[in-house]
Amino acid sequence: MESRTVSPVFVGRAPECAALDEGLAAADAGLPQAVLIGGEAGVGKTRLVEEFLRRAEAAGAVTAVGACVEVGADGLPFAPVSTILRALYRRLGEELTRAAAGFGGELARLLPELGEPSAAVGAARDVEVRGRLFELTGRLLEALARERALALVIEDLHWSDTSTRELLGYLFRSLQSGRVMLVATYRSDDIHRRHPLRPFLAELDRLRTVRRFELARFTRDEVRSQLAGIRGSRPPEDLLDDVYQRSDGNAFFVEELAGISTDCGSGGITDSVRDLLLVRVEALPETAQRVVRLVARGGSQVEYGLLRAVAGLCEDDLIAALRAAVGAGVLLAQDDGTYRFRHALAREAVDDDLLPGERSRLSRRYAEALEADPALVPPDGRAARLATFWYHAHDPVKALPAVVGAASRARGQHAYAEQLQLLERALELWDAVPLEVRQSLRVAEDADSYPLCDCPDEALGLLDMLAAMTLAARYAGVPERGLSLAKRALRALDGLGHPLRAAWFWVEKSRFVRNLGRGSGREELDTAQELLRGIDASPVHARVLTEAALWGAVFAPGPDSLAVAGRAVVLARTVGDRIAELNALLSRGGLLIESGRGEEGLHDLRTVAEQAVASDLVGVFTRSHINLQSLLESMGRSEESLVVAEEGLALAYHYGLPDTKAWLQGNRSDALFSLGRWDEAEEAARSARRSGQMPVTQALAAQRLARLALARGDLAVAEEEITTLRGLHRLHNGAAAQYAHPVAEYRIALAAHQGRILDARRLWAEAVSTGLGEGTGAYTWPMVAAAAEAESAARGVPAALPGQAEALAALRDYAAGLRRDYPVWEAYAALVEAELRRAEGAGGAAEWAAVAGMFDGLGRPFELARVHQRWAEALLAEGERERAGEVLVRAHEGATALGAGLLVAETGQLARRARLPLTREESTPAAGDGAESFGLTRRERDVLTLVAAGRSNRQIAEELFISPKTASVHVSNILAKLEVSGRGEAAALAHRLGIVGAEPVAPAG
Template identity: 40%
Template structure:
């Protein structure tokens, strides 16, 4: 294997590994593995080689040397042969070949003696090729063999010829030839291009393109390299600079877990290798282009360089042919952002200032050189880089305005932060942009909150309060205190309620104002989390009275929504919140609709109406994206979307939703539920290590609300129980026993009490178990059941508590399973069916038990709930119920189980990309499944396939 350093962690290469494994199973054949430098080809082959050798298969490795056509001929085959000799010896190799034939190998390895003749005839060459082929096939006849040839882009002519001969002339023995090459090295006239094209037409030759990692995969790689959970902001920065190249990720991560500021020399050398051999005039043009960004318009570069179109095209052509630049529409893009960075870092100080000044002047002379939405951002960047503080400030403020209109709040905050940075460097800053410093701070606070940059927002709000306190403007102070309180809450910081109470007290009762109404409503919204409903109800009702008195619709909507969630009745109807939604729609202000979506989906899920909850939350997530609030409101709504998907057993969809939300780097108060839901799916599928990893960040929160605190306890206690630690599970459950009466208590307490009763049944210390069960039952007796979801939990708790006392009540478990089936929750339904079957077995009702287990097993298999499925199978075996199992139904038309999954998603109108993300497969694999489905169903389109699925009853599980 190549001597290059490779990552100890393999991330995001399951599809490529599957292709290699399938090719080996189907050998003889070949796999051509391409990808840019550092993307992980060597790491992929090392993983594949490890698996192959672990199965007793032989792996031979040879690498090409960076010597080109002047290098050693047959270098990888010499290396391969030398490794084989070390493994089985000269005699072992000779025993694989015809007598006296081994002398022919002397042309590759001196250990085999001297070549019979010095003549380099075509006949001798042909004999050598046949000899190598014979050797490999004889090895493969003994056991499947893999020959890996690395870095074929450096292969000499002889190596390419022998490689092509072996692939074209393989016999029937299970021999797989895997070849790696760098796609970024293959310029238009590269000799390997022709060979790859020819081999691509040979039977059983597969192509694999190793692509860059996604952001979540970069996070996984960083986690493996650091041995700890990296901060989301660090992942963002590393992903942005590395663009998903694994080698670059490793190089950019420092040993202490931070990101290096300067590129390591080894990385710079790799990045600039293709640049070094370019003509000097191309070098000059690339330096100019590097100041323009990763992508630059041709017309802009022409204006900056002073060249006409023909001259610029001629100068840049070598860079395009060398894969340093790629043509991108009407401009050029550096193949990798780090190439641009490395070139730009080499600019001398004076050259740096002159180039950015030329860019700024070119854009001011002709704004049409860049799209209109980018003009002020570009100008601010170039004037800032050229050290012109005045014009950088003016341009940044104009750019912030454009970003605000485009609901691009992070970009708006970045530009306003630049204005604040430059303020003291520009004596007449206020006159330049037309607003005072305190107004600028208020704008930045708003942008920070909308962008979800709460730490920055709190600092800005504190600074703004100092300025505005001095001005004596109470209304503006109230608005800032309210914003700061909300942001402190979102960061789980102390003092948030103090800010909100101070805001509510700051303004007098008369005259009534919208600012005070909003402050009171916000106080009510958050006070209920720590002081119960009394303070919240009083503040919300006063807020509503003020809003109606002054006819402020926005304030009225906010107060009504707060009143709705002060004490949610899951037995009630949605009329109240639907009326608030209609008021908000009539007002023309769309933002309150996001909070409506949060509360409506929350209510629907708590009422057991999971499908409706998921759809309302999904629409809310999309709306948040339109408003530029994906990181804040969108991430919160993702909880409300994933939770019903988990309830419905659509776990893969839920995990996709959760992963997307976590990739947004939401605040801690949002991340908790995202981690808990991810952990619960992992736990149900038997991945206890992943469940523990998700629990860790969830348990580090400073708790603010029942939904988070009890959810964390729910995961922790269930995980400890799955680990065989019932005493620790009960220790976790005490967090719910000791905290009655919190908002939404019953909804979140019931699941934890259910785990507690289960733990009591498994606790060896029966005295302690009985005492704990008494405490748990007393807590349960104090809960007021509202809605079918809580009723299902109550019925199940009754059965579980009876089981903990040694009573196996089949009828109680049947009732529990029916309750869960009514609200379409397959996982708890399957668990209750299993308990019902166990009870039936004990009473001798074997046939009903077999039927119950069959139903439970089908649900567990669909969910891929491995521990439950294994438990069901164990129960079947011990009770000897296998013979009573009804026959397994198979999908019609020869569909495989995976194709049936894909068909159900097609019936939901999902695209191949959506299907790929949901099922964790590649888009190409999803496309293949869809094509197979169309063929098997004998239909011509996805729409016809969906209609057929509905007609056959295959669209739903």
């Protein structure tokens, strides 16, 4: 006889229902939505989403639910996502198959119904194929949501595996179109300070597209309504008081207490929550209790066939037991033929109540049943569940192969965090297993270039395990653990005489050291190369030398690195490693361009890009188009860079590589910025931010947005983005010139714009004293130009004068050592020298005219407008007012067209100081302001501003292009009109009345 303990009336939650309905309406309008619902166990999260899904279905949406399972911690990745996709497949059938056409093999890792998982495309690196899996999942959901809204729910996020969280995080960030609503629930009382979900929630809180709320417990009135629904009548006040007091408003406890009070009478149990949860189970027949305990040990849900194989009951007795448990509200029968507890708290209580020996015995029965008939469970979870059962059965001989098999399965799904967790468990079991069992395992058979164990050496078998774990740690994004594993392997290798394996681990250590920002990794690479000296060439040699070439291209571009890259190309060809050869060619091509041999370098890069596309070499493509695009921009060939970007973006979309897309969009932003297409540059940078998954791509997006904010004059935004990118650079190694020099450039420019000239000088000195290579034209010349411009701005500022001569000399010496092989680099060199001469009070109009001529035609409108402003100023100083007016108009029009706010202000101020007209209307002082009340003219306001800034009459004359005598006359008139006795009193009055500061005249710099 079924006992009703769930209220048929949905109680309360009006604000939460409204928020969910609003989200669904927005999603139905084409704006993807995400909602996170937290609350303590039993508070009513599941009931809330069930009611929401019922309304969503009534509104025409397609719904699906997936739940995270506790076994996820042992390596069952993507379980809720797979469940949702399977539900959509059952509902939509051929429509889903058509939507997945062309990439069903990749999605088969999540939805086996689509066929056999495909191999990695074109030898793509694992981390790239993982990104492709994420991208294709999002693309599938967007395709399915074109015709109707999708309302997808993931429950119990507190049990989620790392891979599921990473996939959800990607979907929350990247879904930009489609009628998709994602809802996730989690237990807030389980999220302790070190719980892995806590940082994930904090990250999502920063996304404007994600809404999060917590469910509160029921009030007394709501408990009354819930009890009335359960009982079918209004509850007596004494029952309400008892239930409300003992449940404290927790909806699940209200249900349990209502059922107990109805069946057993008040006071039939203790106050222990555990006993409260167990009392309903203890009221079942003995056979039903046994089955309930079996279900508790089987995990979050158990298939009927598996339960039948484990229970040892005839089918009639099993069905009778299940009917009793379902009728009592202990278990729920699912549509897919599985059984689960009505509430996870009850399952935990039953499992905790088992004796230790009972747990291991039941786990063994599950493992034996599953081993005898693997078809009892779906294939996607089979390996992980078998590994979990054998592990908890405390049978190391059986558990180790099962755990290694589950790790291999996790790697096949690109769930590297779960692979690493499983291999950690295998390492724990290793010493408890006989040698012959360990020797039968091949845990590193697909490790990148790793020389596999080829002899029955116990130590080498452990090293194979450590190699697989090291790669899993790298791909899972846990470099700290990876570094620890690499160090452990190197200690184990000490004295064994296996240089190939040692060199392999030294390369891995180099990567981790770089990624953790603990060094450049150079020493580790040198050690690896030294170990291989005198040994016949092998794939490990090619890998080590190719990695050294890549290191040189990033950290030390120059002749030595170019020679290393050349040797890497030859060696890779010798050992027949085509992928290593192409990667070495990319490094060589970039280094040739940096050394001034542009056409040779471009030939290498274009050759690799063509081969990558022709042969679907995804792992090579992720570098080829990015490098070609970036280096074309570095040479000043921005239009060609955009052409490569378009091809690269189309391929990144085809391959489903979000981080590669982020790199390409970031480089595209560079080219668009150079060409003056700033709105497009901003959108490209924001697209890179949305797509990027790695700290380096996120940092580069912030870098581009900081540059735009500085150019536009939005210093607050620039400062915020600079802070962001510096923090992100600390998460990987941001010490290479291509990262460090732009950061220094923007910090220098920000300090100069804020008047902090000494800080700007210090920042430049720090940037060039850290031991970095001189860098490249694209990254280093703009930094030097920013430092020179800051010194130029210090002209006439007394606080900046100490040490300026030394600073200018150091800048000039540093610039002399930079290459000038391409017109854009040569133009920057001329710009730097002109700024330095301006800081010294030297140079003139002819010099600025020459710089303008060098930038003219290079497709650099911002630099050209800046140079025109300087040129106009120099012409004014030489008395060429008519020519100065023409040049200044060009500068102002260029700055205005770009939206370069600070440069617009500077050209406007220069025009006012010189009494030159511009094409725009000039602003006039507001009526009734302090200046007008004292009868000051516009020119006298300009003079008063400079007086308040502490300028002498001679300095005023220089800045306003008037004679010192005229400046003196203006100062005398000002003192008389303000009725003050001296310059200091005039300055104080001007500040107090707001006469100065509203339209500040730019200082001489």
